[in-house]
Amino acid sequence: MVSGQDDLSQSSVYWSPAIDDTGVRPSHFIGTDTKLSFISVSHIRIYKDSPESEFAKIAYEVKRDSQNSALPDTQVLIKTESSNVFAMDDLRDPFSHSYELLRGIKKFSYTYYKRDGNTWKKSKSWDSEKEEPKNSYPDIIELTLEVIGPQRQSFEGVFKFRPEIPLNGLYPST
Amino acid sequence: MDFTPAPKQPIGRDSSGIALFMVIAAVSVLAILVTEFTYIAQISQMIAFGGLDQTQAHYLAKSGLKLSLLRLKAFKQSKAIIASLGAGANAIPKSVIDKIWSFPFFYPFPTDIPGLGTTEKDAIAKFQKESSLEGKYSAIIESESSKYNLNMILPNFAPSPVPGPSASPTPNPPNGSNGTPAGTPNPVPTGFNADEARKSLSDFLSALLNHKILDDPDLADVYRDVRVDELTDTIVSWADRKYERRTSSSHDPVPMKRAPFYSLTELHMLPNIDDDLYNLFTPNLTAGLTQGINVNTIQKPTLKALLPMMTDDEITEFYKYRDSEDVDNQFQDSDKFFDYISKTVAAFKSNSNLLTELKESFAKRNIIITVEETFFKITVKADVNQASRTIQAWVTLGSGSGPTPQASGTPPVTSQPGQPNAVPDPGLKINFMRIL
Numbered sequence: 199m200v201s202g203q204d205d206l207s208q209s210s211v212y213w214s215p216a217i218d219d220t221g222v223r224p225s226h227f228i229g230t231d232t233k234l235s236f237i238s239v240s241h242i243r244i245y246k247d248s249p250e251s252e253f254a255k256i257a258y259e260v261k262r263d264s265q266n267s268a269l270p271d272t273q274v275l276i277k278t279e280s281s282n283v284f285a286m287d288d289l290r291d292p293f294s295h296s297y298e299l300l301r302g303i304k305k306f307s308y309t310y311y312k313r314d315g316n317t318w319k320k321s322k323s324w325d326s327e328k329e330e331p332k333n334s335y336p337d338i339i340e341l342t343l344e345v346i347g348p349q350r351q352s353f354e355g356v357f358k359f360r361p362e363i364p365l366n367g368l369y370p371s372t
Numbered sequence: 373m374d375f376t377p378a379p380k381q382p383i384g385r386d387s388s389g390i391a392l393f394m395v396i397a398a399v400s401v402l403a404i405l406v407t408e409f410t411y412i413a414q415i416s417q418m419i420a421f422g423g424l425d426q427t428q429a430h431y432l433a434k435s436g437l438k439l440s441l442l443r444l445k446a447f448k449q450s451k452a453i454i455a456s457l458g459a460g461a462n463a464i465p466k467s468v469i470d471k472i473w474s475f476p477f478f479y480p481f482p483t484d485i486p487g488l489g490t491t492e493k494d495a496i497a498k499f500q501k502e503s504s505l506e507g508k509y510s511a512i513i514e515s516e517s518s519k520y521n522l523n524m525i526l527p528n529f530a531p532s533p534v535p536g537p538s539a540s541p542t543p544n545p546p547n548g549s550n551g552t553p554a555g556t557p558n559p560v561p562t563g564f565n566a567d568e569a570r571k572s573l574s575d576f577l578s579a580l581l582n583h584k585i586l587d588d589p590d591l592a593d594v595y596r597d598v599r600v601d602e603l604t605d606t607i608v609s610w611a612d613r614k615y616e617r618r619t620s621s622s623h624d625p626v627p628m629k630r631a632p633f634y635s636l637t638e639l640h641m642l643p644n645i646d647d648d649l650y651n652l653f654t655p656n657l658t659a660g661l662t663q664g665i666n667v668n669t670i671q672k673p674t675l676k677a678l679l680p681m682m683t684d685d686e687i688t689e690f691y692k693y694r695d696s697e698d699v700d701n702q703f704q705d706s707d708k709f710f711d712y713i714s715k716t717v718a719a720f721k722s723n724s725n726l727l728t729e730l731k732e733s734f735a736k737r738n739i740i741i742t743v744e745e746t747f748f749k750i751t752v753k754a755d756v757n758q759a760s761r762t763i764q765a766w767v768t769l770g771s772g773s774g775p776t777p778q779a780s781g782t783p784p785v786t787s788q789p790g791q792p793n794a795v796p797d798p799g800l801k802i803n804f805m806r807i808l
Contacts, residue, residue, distance in 0.1 A: 220528050221613050221631030239635075240806045247646050249625035251637040252806060284629040284641075293626070363805045 210286045211235055212255045214327050224333040229310050229324035233259040234339070239363070241281060250281035255288070258299075260306045269346055273303040304352070305344035310336040335361065425759035428506055433761040433807075436511040436752035439477065441767065441800055443513065444748060447472040448769050448799055465700030466668070473748065474669075477511040507756030516747040516766065517666035519658040520576050520674055523632045524738035525569045525608055565736040566612075572737035574604040577653060579677035584652055598649065606642045633659035635804070660766055661803065662747050664740030667709045668694065668702045678739070681719035681726075689716065706741040765805040770798075 206216035212235060213223040225237035234257070241254035256279050263274040275298070282293035310324040312334070326333050341357045450469055454461045480500050483493045523529040578600045585592045602619050609617040613630040621628070623643045636654050639645050645653075656674045665678065675687060682690070693701050693712070703709045714720045714727050734741065750765045 216631070218528065219613075220526055221629075223631065239804070240808065242808060243637075243640065247640075249641045249643075251641055252635055253637075282626050284631070284638075285627050362807055364802045 208286060209327065211288050212237055213286065214333065224326070227324060227326040227335050229308055229336070229339070231307055231322050233257065234308060237283065251283065253283040255280040255283050260303055263301055266301055268348060269302050272301065272346060273306060274298050275300040275303060275306070300345065302346045303343065304346055305342065307342045309340040309342070311338040311340065313337050337361070422759060425756040426761070429754045429756040429759040429761040432505065432507050432509050432756060433752045433754035433763045436479070436509045436754060437750060437763050437765060440511045440513055440750045440752065443473050444767060444769065444800055445798070466702035466704070467700055470668070470745070473513045479505065479509050507754060509752060509754035511750065511752045514749045514751070515666055515669035515745045516658045516660045516749050517662040517664060517742060517745055518669035518671055518674060519656055520665065520677070521662050522573070522607065522636070522657055522659050523611065525566070525573055526612055526632055527564045527566060529632060529738070564738055568733070568736035569738050570604060570608050572739070573607065574600055576677045577603060579680055580653060580656060580673055583673060583676055594648065603644055606644055607639070610638065610642060635659055660747050661768060663744070664742035666742050666745055668743050669745060679713065679717070682717050686717050703743045705743055709741055709743070762808040763805070764808070766803050768801045768803055770801050
């Protein structure tokens, strides 16, 4: 099988180009207004002898919900994950699975924050390859959400997520 | 006298007793409703308490992690203080300093320890009552340098030379913090031989397998068909992009990574390593940024595999000597280790060239003997009622000397935008961490 790892300069949605000739690649974090994708290190194997490590490709994305006739013009939040984590070809991945997490979304928006000295840099998109310093992740991800329920009840919320795992040394979360 | 017969009730129109049925039906419906409501209430309560327990377990595990980081910080600072004593540093046993991190920590504190007086037991009980910490946790810090590094098959991942015992060890700075799971490789070391390094891994795995079979003959049938050369072939093929694989790739469940191991769990993705083999090998392996193999923490299977010429008796004597409670026999440098084996292992005593050959062989295989620990694995497991949370973290001791990490209290960095703090160098670095 061809892994796609052979081209060291190649990057993918989840992996950046190799940083040396051994093939070590920084993981790639891409965030937009409605989608974010990253490599997780907290994947849990359930089945004996399954070919899975503790790494997994994870993506959260909102898409137009064409199946929800009761609530037209709403979106659905979908989580996609794959344990075939080191494969560079993300389009033809037989290990990829998608799950619908939340329906009836009217408004959905990610905002990314990075600490910059004593201030916070705010952005509506993030690409760890293009950030300065390179390969850095956001310190906080804010999600603004509005959801409509079946009885037309609505819910609005703003959630802030901070990485539990320190991305540089011991901080921020520990 | 004529009697007029009473008019007969039409058949099927007698409604006597209907009230009873209605009451029974109503009570039945009410019973079902009450049962349903009770059931839903109980389920909701269980979910709520389960969530509460999960949250408590999470923060208890984080407390355990912070306390473990504090212990590592104390270890680092103690070493620096002792090193500043100069000649007097040797008066403090190395094994005592290592106890700062190596001693397993449990909460609640066990009170059934021999020699513990009633006053101490009462003080512990009082502290635990006042702490209002629910649940229990264990925090274990392990040496990663006591294990064989899988990435030693790669020339660029040769460990850096280890400084002397008086110097503050400076680890190879890892680059894994910002999304790079592995460290920055070193330049290709002189004397490295890729074939020798692969053979070394093969020998190491064979030795682990053979010792397991010897210890437990019932496993001989299970592992009889294991081909270590094929195992090594796939492991090297997974990690070394320059390696030309000999075995077929038709059974590969996933494409070969062709890059260094970031985590041992990647072994699960190889075609011929099932969970039993994985559990056999991994306690003696690491994929971390170790400086070499630490002979002051090396475990028996690793020592046996590294020095197959040592007999069981000699290995027993080695641990008796090294871990003596009466005398500090921890090795102060690698020369002291080589000196010890040259004097106590029969194979070296009978052949004076064997030691030189061993050192040359180690150099070719990327094996560096070290006596200092700079790379640790912290495992914290917290339980609150039925909820459980585990945190694993791989930590490198750095060169910084910032303030001691707080074991409890407010984290040094705020979580809200607009209120950031400057981040001092804590002298420790979490290279890799997972919350399960």
